Amino acid sequence: MKDIRFHISLYIIIPVIFAGIAILSIIVTYNTTTHYLSKSLNPQWPVVWWGIMLIGFTLICGILIVKLLIDPVKRFVIKTKGLGIVKNVSPQKNTSVATDDMGKFTMVFEQVSELLSKVEARQLFPDIIGQSKVMRGVFNQIVKVAPKESTVLITGETGTGKELIARSIHQHSKRQDQPFVAINCAAIPEALLESELFGYEKGAFTGANTKKPGKFEMADGGTLFLDEIGDMPMETQAKVLRAIEENTIERVGAIKPTKVNVRFIAATNRNLEKMVESGLFRQDLFYRLNVFSIVLPPLRHRREDIPLLTEKFLNEIGKERHLSSEALQLLLTNDWPGNVRELKNALESAAVLTDEKILPSNLPFSLKRNESHNGSTFHSNEAIVDANGNADLDSQIKNYERRIIVDALHRSGGVQVKAAAMLGIKERSLWHRIKKHQINITEFKP
Numbered sequence: 298m299k300d301i302r303f304h305i306s307l308y309i310i311i312p313v314i315f316a317g318i319a320i321l322s323i324i325v326t327y328n329t330t331t332h333y334l335s336k337s338l339n340p341q342w343p344v345v346w347w348g349i350m351l352i353g354f355t356l357i358c359g360i361l362i363v364k365l366l367i368d369p370v371k372r373f374v375i376k377t378k379g380l381g382i383v384k385n386v387s388p389q390k391n392t393s394v395a396t397d398d399m400g401k402f403t404m405v406f407e408q409v410s411e412l413l414s415k416v417e418a419r420q421l422f423p424d425i426i427g428q429s430k431v432m433r434g435v436f437n438q439i440v441k442v443a444p445k446e447s448t449v450l451i452t453g454e455t456g457t458g459k460e461l462i463a464r465s466i467h468q469h470s471k472r473q474d475q476p477f478v479a480i481n482c483a484a485i486p487e488a489l490l491e492s493e494l495f496g497y498e499k500g501a502f503t504g505a506n507t508k509k510p511g512k513f514e515m516a517d518g519g520t521l522f523l524d525e526i527g528d529m530p531m532e533t534q535a536k537v538l539r540a541i542e543e544n545t546i547e548r549v550g551a552i553k554p555t556k557v558n559v560r561f562i563a564a565t566n567r568n569l570e571k572m573v574e575s576g577l578f579r580q581d582l583f584y585r586l587n588v589f590s591i592v593l594p595p596l597r598h599r600r601e602d603i604p605l606l607t608e609k610f611l612n613e614i615g616k617e618r619h620l621s622s623e624a625l626q627l628l629l630t631n632d633w634p635g636n637v638r639e640l641k642n643a644l645e646s647a648a649v650l651t652d653e654k655i656l657p658s659n660l661p662f663s664l665k666r667n668e669s670h671n672g673s674t675f676h677s678n679e680a681i682v683d684a685n686g687n688a689d690l691d692s693q694i695k696n697y698e699r700r701i702i703v704d705a706l707h708r709s710g711g712v713q714v715k716a717a718a719m720l721g722i723k724e725r726s727l728w729h730r731i732k733k734h735q736i737n738i739t740e741f742k743p
Contacts, residue, residue, distance in 0.1 A: 311362065315341055318358070322351050374405045421469070425461050429599040430708075435462065435591060442589045443469035448541070450586045451564040452595030454640030459564035460524060462591060468518040472560060473518030480512045483528035491533050492549050495540075499552025513546045513557050520560045526586070527567035527578065530545050538582045596633040598642065598707050606637060610644045618648055620655045627657050630700065644727070699734040702727070703741075711741035 305397045325347055333340035422436055441448055445468045467477045485493055492501075496511030511609060512521060523529075529537070540546045541561055545554040563586045572578035595601070607628060611618050622629070624647075631640050647659040666724070709715035717727040731738060 314358065317633040318355055325688050356614070393492070413674070422465055425458065425465060426609050427599065427602045428605065429601045431594045432598050432602060434595065438591050439465050439469060442466065444471060446560055448561045448586055448588040449591060450589070451562065451591045451593065453566065454595045454636055455566045456636035457593040457595060458637055459593060460522065462593065462643045463522045463562045463564060466562060470520070472519050474735055476516055477520045477522065478512050478516035481527035485642065487530050487540065490530065491536065494533070494537070495546045495548055497549035498551050505550070511548065511558060513540060514555065516559050519564060523561065523563040525565055526563040527565040527572060529580065534579045534582050538579060538585060541585055592679060596636040603640065606640055607644060611643050611648070612646060614648045618651065618653060618655060624655050624657050624660060627660060645674050698730070699736070702730055702734065703736060706736070706741040711738055
């Protein structure tokens with residue numbers, strides 16, 4: 298038997314029901330009034346009784362809607378809280394979230410969606426450690442662009458993990474069973490880069506005793522990752538542009554071109570737009586590479602990932618080592634100009650000096666020196682002193698407060714309401730502190 302049911306949205310059904318009740322009440326009231334008036338009777342009491350019946354009917358409809366829609370939501374929230382997977386928190390006074398049931402439901406749904414997105418990130422990208430909001434935004438971009446054939450340009454500071462992102466794009470693409478070939482354009486001398494990329498024929502130059510395929514041919518059918526492409530010489534840039542546009546290459550010393558089918562992913566820690574303006578990078582190649590851009594955040598903009606990264610690196614090092622709370626706070630407050638790579642090196646260095654608990658004294662001197670300049674007070678059994686040998690506690694507290702506010706503004710994208718909620722203070726109090734520390738709020742807005 299053919300199924301003739303229609304599925305209509307609740308956004309349509311519920312307004313239609315109440316609109317129908319209103320129309321029905323108007324029609325019945327009008328007919329009742331005209332009927333009694335035509336017989337010269339007073340329609341007051343019939344209309345009153347009809348109104349009472351209508352109120353009761355509307356009340357029953359409202360209760361049924363609440364039972365059918367709100368009760369399942371309430372049971373879900375109660376069950377979720379019982380599992381202990383969400384925090385039992387109440388809205389802050391300075392936030393716009395309502396304190397009624399719907400406001401609490403909204404907060405629970407936000408926490409559940411946050412948790413699910415973290416679980417999804419961990420399952421889809423097991424090789425990349427990062428559950429912060431900015432990194433989940435990067436993961437979302439990877440999921441969207443990976444199945445396409447678009448060229449991707451990854452930008453970010455040194456040590457942010459650009460090659461890991463490129464590998465993840467390849468692993469989630471249709472070419473995942475084909476080779477992934479990476480080449481660092483800055484690590485190969487200019488004279489050898491062309492032959493490494495395109496290969497060479499036997500006898501093309503002195504020492505070329507055999508024919509050798511280049512990275513383009515090795516990546517045929519798969520993905521070619523051009524790391525640090527901002528360091529590529531101008532002459533080589535022209536040949537790479539032609540290879541991207543025509544899907545053909547010419548080996549050094551070859552006569553005929555060779556067809557290749559390659560997806561290109563490029564990465565750089567430089568500002569290519571400024572390099573184009575300065576004439577150091579080809580404009581046409583930049584536009585050809587910058588089809589889809591992924592910007593990797595530095596580690597200082599995703600400090601909540603530092604504990605996870607620390608745990609992973611310590612597990613890789615082996616043996617039973619763990620961080621003291623003071624050392625972890627030191628890691629959390631450092632600016633990490635070398636990003637994830639610097640964090641890994643710092644932990645390896647500390648692990649050499651101890652077999653068990655890692656203390657602040659085991660961490661590299663550069664971290665403790667940076668904290669001294671920033672006014673943090675996480676050093677073990679030592680205080681930051683001024684030129685006269687006195688501990689300047691007021692300056693330390695002032696600088697530490699400024700760093701916390703700056704970090705909250707970074708994570709909230711310059712939205713003071715969100716930053717105040719993160720810090721647990723009122724928006725007006727945050728505004729006064731921003732003025733006191735002379736913080737330029739426009740620097741944090743995207």
